[in-house]
Amino acid sequence: MPSPSAAAGCPFTDPQHLFDDLAATRAADGLPYSEAFDARVVSRYDEIVAALHDPGTFSSIPTVPEMPSPWRERFAGRVPSRGTLIGLDDPDHDRLRSAVNTFFVPRRLARYEPWIREQAHLLVDTFVEDGAADLKTAFALPLPLKVIAHVVGLDAGRWEWIGAALGFFLGPRDIHHRGTPEEKAQRLLDLHEHVLEVMAERRRDRRDDLISHVWDERDSGAVQMTDFEMLSLFPGLMLAGHETSSNLICTGLSHLLADPARYAAAQRDDDTRAAALEELFRFESAITGMKRLVTRDTALGGVPLRAGEHVFLAYASGSRDARHFAAPDDIDLDRPWAVPHLGFGQGVHACLGAPLARLLLRVELGVLHERLPDLRLAVPSDELERTVVSEGRGMVSLPLAWTPVPVTARATPAVVGTAESPAIPVRVTGRRELTADVVELTLAVDRPDDVPAWEPGAHIDLELPDGALRQYSLCGRPGAAELRIAVLREDGGHGGSIAVHDDVAVGDRLRVRGPRNHFRLRPASSLLFVAGGIGITPLLPMLEEAEHRGADWRLLYLARSTERMPYLDELRTSHGTRVEAWSSRDRGRLDLDVVWADLPDRDAYVYACGPEGLLAGLEDSARRAGREGQVVVERFAARPTTHGPNRPFEVVLARTEEVVTVAEDDTVLDAVNRAGRAVLSTCREGTCGTCEAVVLDGVPEHRDSVLSLEERLAGRTMMTCVSRCRGSRIVLDL
Numbered sequence: 231m232p233s234p235s236a237a238a239g240c241p242f243t244d245p246q247h248l249f250d251d252l253a254a255t256r257a258a259d260g261l262p263y264s265e266a267f268d269a270r271v272v273s274r275y276d277e278i279v280a281a282l283h284d285p286g287t288f289s290s291i292p293t294v295p296e297m298p299s300p301w302r303e304r305f306a307g308r309v310p311s312r313g314t315l316i317g318l319d320d321p322d323h324d325r326l327r328s329a330v331n332t333f334f335v336p337r338r339l340a341r342y343e344p345w346i347r348e349q350a351h352l353l354v355d356t357f358v359e360d361g362a363a364d365l366k367t368a369f370a371l372p373l374p375l376k377v378i379a380h381v382v383g384l385d386a387g388r389w390e391w392i393g394a395a396l397g398f399f400l401g402p403r404d405i406h407h408r409g410t411p412e413e414k415a416q417r418l419l420d421l422h423e424h425v426l427e428v429m430a431e432r433r434r435d436r437r438d439d440l441i442s443h444v445w446d447e448r449d450s451g452a453v454q455m456t457d458f459e460m461l462s463l464f465p466g467l468m469l470a471g472h473e474t475s476s477n478l479i480c481t482g483l484s485h486l487l488a489d490p491a492r493y494a495a496a497q498r499d500d501d502t503r504a505a506a507l508e509e510l511f512r513f514e515s516a517i518t519g520m521k522r523l524v525t526r527d528t529a530l531g532g533v534p535l536r537a538g539e540h541v542f543l544a545y546a547s548g549s550r551d552a553r554h555f556a557a558p559d560d561i562d563l564d565r566p567w568a569v570p571h572l573g574f575g576q577g578v579h580a581c582l583g584a585p586l587a588r589l590l591l592r593v594e595l596g597v598l599h600e601r602l603p604d605l606r607l608a609v610p611s612d613e614l615e616r617t618v619v620s621e622g623r624g625m626v627s628l629p630l631a632w633t634p635v636p637v638t639a640r641a642t643p644a645v646v647g648t649a650e651s652p653a654i655p656v657r658v659t660g661r662r663e664l665t666a667d668v669v670e671l672t673l674a675v676d677r678p679d680d681v682p683a684w685e686p687g688a689h690i691d692l693e694l695p696d697g698a699l700r701q702y703s704l705c706g707r708p709g710a711a712e713l714r715i716a717v718l719r720e721d722g723g724h725g726g727s728i729a730v731h732d733d734v735a736v737g738d739r740l741r742v743r744g745p746r747n748h749f750r751l752r753p754a755s756s757l758l759f760v761a762g763g764i765g766i767t768p769l770l771p772m773l774e775e776a777e778h779r780g781a782d783w784r785l786l787y788l789a790r791s792t793e794r795m796p797y798l799d800e801l802r803t804s805h806g807t808r809v810e811a812w813s814s815r816d817r818g819r820l821d822l823d824v825v826w827a828d829l830p831d832r833d834a835y836v837y838a839c840g841p842e843g844l845l846a847g848l849e850d851s852a853r854r855a856g857r858e859g860q861v862v863v864e865r866f867a868a869r870p871t872t873h874g875p876n877r878p879f880e881v882v883l884a885r886t887e888e889v890v891t892v893a894e895d896d897t898v899l900d901a902v903n904r905a906g907r908a909v910l911s912t913c914r915e916g917t918c919g920t921c922e923a924v925v926l927d928g929v930p931e932h933r934d935s936v937l938s939l940e941e942r943l944a945g946r947t948m949m950t951c952v953s954r955c956r957g958s959r960i961v962l963d964l
């Protein structure tokens with residue numbers, strides 16, 4: 231369909247012109263047509279944000295054009311023809327992004343900082359004695375490539391080879407790896423082949439990298455994806471990650487160094503570096519905007535749009551909108567953060583790598599300041615050559631100068647640590663088939679002193695022979711010399727349980743981590759345990775504890791048939807009529823409302839573990855009975871987030887004791903930033919983890935998809951862009 235504006239003619243024929251004339255673009259009536267993007271340009275902040283948060287109406291399908299022939303056919307089955315995440319809509323986008331989202335949470339990425347700092351120093355070593363360099367080729371291109379390769383799980387030492395392979399996508403921007411299109415295509419295929427090999431290695435032997443993380447997500451059943459979809463993720467992320475980061479540090483430095491006083495102010499410490507970067511992301515983002523397809527008749531800013539039209543959401547323009555940013559064409563390092571810039575987009579497609587970019591650029595600025603104290607532009611700032619190609623922009627080169635400094639000492643290589651609990655070596659001393667699809671393992675800890683203390687309800691992480699980590703409830707006796715778990719074989723799962731069933735034998739040596747417990751037994755005189763199939767495992771030590779405490783307890787054990795109820799005979803032998811087995815094959819579906827009939831309404835709890843349908847049904851029945859506070863469940867996986875209507879509440883900013891009210895239609899993030907705090911955000915939809923804040927008091931109502939179940943239950947942090955407060959007041963460490 232021809233654009234309705236095209237007929238009227240339009241000045242926006244090239245991207246450079248468009249972004250040279252941002253103010254005029256914003257002031258233009260309606261949504262002007264741009265030949266450069268073959269789309270109508272959305273230039274005002276509010277309209278861009280509205281579109282970004284309505285991905286159902288503004289589809290991402292045109293964001294990445296389909297690869298043309300003959301490459302599409304040449305790459306079939308090995309390289310995706312339309313990119314990956316940024317060119318997908320939900321549900322596929324959500325499904326694939328959820329496999330990588332939780333990896334890029336700033337708090338979790340912090341473990342990479344020592345490694346990034348070390349690599350930055352090693353690069354500076356190569357040119358610090360020269361007194362001058364093109365920073366783009368010497369530093370700004372190699373470091374992001376090394377970092378993203380390392381984070382993904384590839385050998386960072388092969389950064390040049392990886393960069394050359396990604397050059398296929400860069401066209402005229404591929405300034406360092408020239409070659410024929412065929413040569414570039416072959417390099418890209420070689421890279422995908424290599425990623426496939428690393429994926430196979432990580433499937434057997436997990437490391438602390440993104441590929442291993444995605445395997446963990448797949449194996450846990452949290453994410454469903456094909457091997458090809460998984461393969462498709464990584465080169466796309468490496469491409470997006472390294473080019474934008476290179477451009478950001480170059481353009482950012484060019485603006486800072488153009489004014490030595492501004493550069494000095496930015497380089498005072500890590501906080502000023504972080505603040506300066508945010509202003510630079512606003513002032514000149516690496517991505518100028520993204521294209522969208524209108525999927526249904528709608529309107530933006532009062533301008534009607536018809537289904538089938540394309541729009542270009544001009545982030546670079548929105549971030550300079552004077553309606554939200556005072557003196558928007560000035561760089562103001564002290565600019566308040568009440569309104570988030572659009573440098574990384576917003577919404578479900580907000581830049582996945584933004585937290586890594588923020589970390590990397592802050593480290594880069596810090597290391598350059600430390601090693602090259604009198605860093606300066608080698609040419610007048612108006613002679614620096616900038617590029618705008620399609621939706622990306624950066625610099626052709628960045629010639630800098632400094633007083634040469636001898637390389638004196640190199641830092642020792644950094645060790646990348648993790649916050650995991652230490653691994654405990656164990657030996658399989660027993661294996662028992664409990665039912666046709668449940669096997670019990672007994673695990674002896676090598677040294678008696680290493681036997682971890684645990685309480686009923688705890689689980690351990692078991693490292694499987696293929697390197698996968700799985701959580702299993704401890705079902706033996708606390709204090710015993712050996713640990714015991716039982717594992718249900720899930721043929722439709724992702725291989726973890728099958729590995730236990732098929733590959734683990736008596737005598738094998740394994741490793742466990744933990745235990746951890748968020749399913750503790752509370753004191754009560756009356757207890758009903760509800761188990762669904764393999765959900766019996768955490769309940770076994772709990773009911774023994776209840777017996778020991780002298781509580782009045784019962785077990786309701788549900789499954790399709792009694793043959794699928796592990797430990798049933800032993801339970802009946804030990805506890806007789808306290809145990810009721812409910813076979814749905816023989817007795818039909820149980821009406822869960824009955825569980826409340828005989829349970830006292832005080833000093834009594836229902837503890838349940840089993841499939842999601844059982845637990846959700848039990849919670850619903852508790853609500854109907856007005857007994858929500860009496861049901862405690864252990865889930866195999868996190869439940870989809872549900873929540874009631876918003877209520878206003880107060881946030882206490884602990885560092886000044888200021889009290890901020892969050893209205894029904896407001897967010898904690900916006901409220902605290904209006905109050906002068908500087909909480910960063912990227913997605914504003916609870917998926918990236920950028921806006922995390924520490925909770926000192928009060929109970930958060932978590933609405934994000936970043937925190938683990940355990941972190942939610944602990945309630946020590948919250949994502950301020952979406953999460954709220956369960957009561958009337960919450961205290962944050964802000």
Ligand code: FES
Pocket residue numbers: 910911912913914915916917918919920921922934936949950951952
């Ligand atoms: Fe992304 Fe809040 S801004 S989780």
